[in-house]
Amino acid sequence: MRIALYQPDIAGNVGAILRLAACMGVGVDVIEPTGFTWNDRKLARAGMDYADAVEVTRHVDWTAFAAQARGRIVLLTTSGAVPLPEAMFRDDDILLLGSEGAGVPAPVHDRADLRVRVPMRAGFRSLNIGISCAIVLGEAMRQRGWPVADDR
Structure with a gap:
């Protein structure tokens, strides 16, 4: 399983x-351009020393990412057709999250193999992408037998 971040x-x-991703043992794809420089200190501060433990693959654009994507693309979207409790995940899923400001464009939305939304109370638009990612990744991993070795 992987996480992909669209711009x-x-x-x-x-x-x-x-x-x-480091804590859960999944790789991350970053689909550029990003709204910040890759060496931004806010990136380092939020990732702490964990970021070095993640397999990160940067892609110059959507076309480059889509050409190498292996597995089912699962788009997390507020307009998703499948509520999270009804979604069935696979080991090769790529959890795709759109940009914070614009989401993903229609061609990317249409390319998704599965569109999932996190149900929430009426009157609220969306969650932070990190929170959404954690909720969906947690459910996907729970369904797949939580394939993380807890070595404590």
Whole structure:
């Protein structure tokens, strides 16, 4: 399983997702351009020393990412057709999150093999992408038998 970030805008969110990925043992794809420089100190601060423990692959654009993507693309979206409790995940899923400001464009939305939304109370638009990522990744890993070695 992997996490893919489509043109993320906020370095701190990416850093937090890198930390999540390190702790859960999943790789991260970053689809550029980003709204910050890769060496932004906010990225380093949010990722802490965990970021070095993540397999990160940067892609120059959506076309480059899509050409090498192996597995089912699962888009996390507020307009998703499948509520999270009904979604069934696979080991090769790529959890795709759009940019904080714009989400993903229609061609990317249409390319997704599965569109999932996190149900929430009426009147609220969306969650932070890091929070959404953690909720969906946690459910996906729970379904797959939580494939993380707890070596404490």
